[in-house]
Amino acid sequence: MAAESVGALRPGLDPRDRSLVTVVALASTAQVDQIPFHLDRAMDNGLTAEEIDPLLRRAGPTADTPAPCGRRLPGIVLHQENTPDQGVWKLILNETYTLSNGVHIPKLGLGTWFIDDDKAADAVTAAVAIGYRNIDTAQAYGNERGVGEGIRASDVPREELFVSTKVAAEIKDYDDAAAAIDASLTALRLDHIDLMLIHSPQPWDNFRGGDYAEGNRATWRALEDAYQAGKLRSIGVSNFEQRDLDNILSACTVAPQVNQLLVHAGNTPTELLAYCDSKDILVQAYSPIAHGEILKNPDIRAMADRYGVTVPQLCIRYTLQLGTVSLPKTANPEHMRSNAQVDFVITADDMDALRNLQAQDYGEHSVFPVYSGK
Numbered sequence: 001m002a003a004e005s006v007g008a009l010r011p012g013l014d015p016r017d018r019s020l021v022t023v024v025a026l027a028s029t030a031q032v033d034q035i036p037f038h039l040d041r042a043m044d045n046g047l048t049a050e051e052i053d054p055l056l057r058r059a060g061p062t063a064d065t066p067a068p069c070g071r072r073l074p075g076i077v078l079h080q081e082n083t084p085d086q087g088v089w090k091l092i093l094n095e096t097y098t099l100s101n102g103v104h105i106p107k108l109g110l111g112t113w114f115i116d117d118d119k120a121a122d123a124v125t126a127a128v129a130i131g132y133r134n135i136d137t138a139q140a141y142g143n144e145r146g147v148g149e150g151i152r153a154s155d156v157p158r159e160e161l162f163v164s165t166k167v168a169a170e171i172k173d174y175d176d177a178a179a180a181i182d183a184s185l186t187a188l189r190l191d192h193i194d195l196m197l198i199h200s201p202q203p204w205d206n207f208r209g210g211d212y213a214e215g216n217r218a219t220w221r222a223l224e225d226a227y228q229a230g231k232l233r234s235i236g237v238s239n240f241e242q243r244d245l246d247n248i249l250s251a252c253t254v255a256p257q258v259n260q261l262l263v264h265a266g267n268t269p270t271e272l273l274a275y276c277d278s279k280d281i282l283v284q285a286y287s288p289i290a291h292g293e294i295l296k297n298p299d300i301r302a303m304a305d306r307y308g309v310t311v312p313q314l315c316i317r318y319t320l321q322l323g324t325v326s327l328p329k330t331a332n333p334e335h336m337r338s339n340a341q342v343d344f345v346i347t348a349d350d351m352d353a354l355r356n357l358q359a360q361d362y363g364e365h366s367v368f369p370v371y372s373g374k
């Protein structure tokens with residue numbers, strides 16, 4: 001069903017109404033579990049159930065679009081300028097990358113830094129209800145207990161969720177790291193963690209200073225042992241530069257599967273991204289919205305307006321098109337919903353413009369080592 005005919009059902013309705021088009025596309029691919037959320041959005045946008053229902057009913061079988069359930073369901077050509085591939089909208093929350101060890105990781109996750117422990121369970125259950133399957137926490141965030149509670153309280157089976165945490169940056173010793181891994185499992189009250197990272201190659205009070213090569217190798221051995229013991233499904237690092245990665249790669253029995261880095265429009269570490277790619281290390285983009293700072297950038301706003309999207313949507317889409325996992329943080333369910341609506345394509349020219357943009361002024365947040373420019 002073409003978007004125009006969707007629009008023709010209701011004079012004055014924008015034929016490219018995203019929520020309605022998404023409902024119809026989801027019906028076409030039998031992703032029925034995702035439909036209620038988008039139906040709500042369509043109705044928020046003025047559509048009635050009576051108008052939507054026939055659309056869903058008319059999504060009958062066709063020969064050329066295989067559906068996840070094994071049946072063949074209709075392909076829908078959406079007349080949307082920025083629609084990927086065959087014009088069928090993809091729902092980012094269902095998409096995954098495959099790590100070097102074969103583990104699947106959802107492309108979009110929820111960051112939880114600055115979500116207090118007593119608010120974390122609500123944020124996680126809201127995110128999971130919306131469709132998020134990838135939750136990022138850290139020992140340093142002080143909210144592993146709440147994150148674990150939210151994971152357990154959600155209706156989604158544990159094996160469908162991907163939970164990451166991080167060994168505190170200050171731990172550079174085998175025994176302390178082994179104890180810290182167990183402490184995270186205890187705090188989260190989970191029997192395994194999907195991804196555990198070394199939070200930083202240096203303790204925060206000496207970020208990008210000192211020589212912690214030996215300590216990082218010791219902490220890495222603890223991660224390898226916990227991985228081999230089945231406590232961790234995948235292991236990685238964060239804030240590691242090339243020399244930090246080489247230190248681990250020269251001595252490891254399991255290579256890091258992930259490097260979580262500061263990546264956003266305005267700060268794109270192109271060489272490090274390429275180096276990680278050459279070593280089959282998936283990059284996760286943290287602070288994809290520049291910790292909120294980029295919301296003030298008029299050039300980014302102008303580009304977002306051109307695509308008819310919000311600044312966070314443009315920024316999240318940018319990190320996804322770089323091939324990274326995107327980890328926007330929010331405790332606000334409205335923001336969670338809109339941050340997952342990134343089914344548009346940034347042109348190659350605009351990707352270049354965003355990649356070349358330099359915007360590393362984090363204002364009052366510059367006090368944090370990760371935004372200090374080091």
Ligand SMILES: NC(=O)c1ccc[n+]([C@@H]2O[C@H](COP(=O)([O-])OP(=O)(O)OC[C@H]3O[C@@H](n4cnc5c(N)ncnc54)[C@H](OP(=O)(O)O)[C@@H]3O)[C@@H](O)[C@H]2O)c1
Nearest residue numbers: 111112113238286287288289290291292328329330331335
């Ligand atoms: N490995 C590391 O060293 C490291 C360092 C930093 C961050 N991280 C990870 O990356 C995650 C994300 O980074 P981040 O927390 O620095 O910042 P971010 O995701 O770049 O930005 C978060 C800010 O953007 C706002 N925001 C989010 N969605 C929005 C929307 N749709 N509309 C308007 N405002 C929106 C949030 O406000 P609201 O809360 O009001 O929505 C918050 O102020 C962290 O939570 C953490 O999991 C890792």
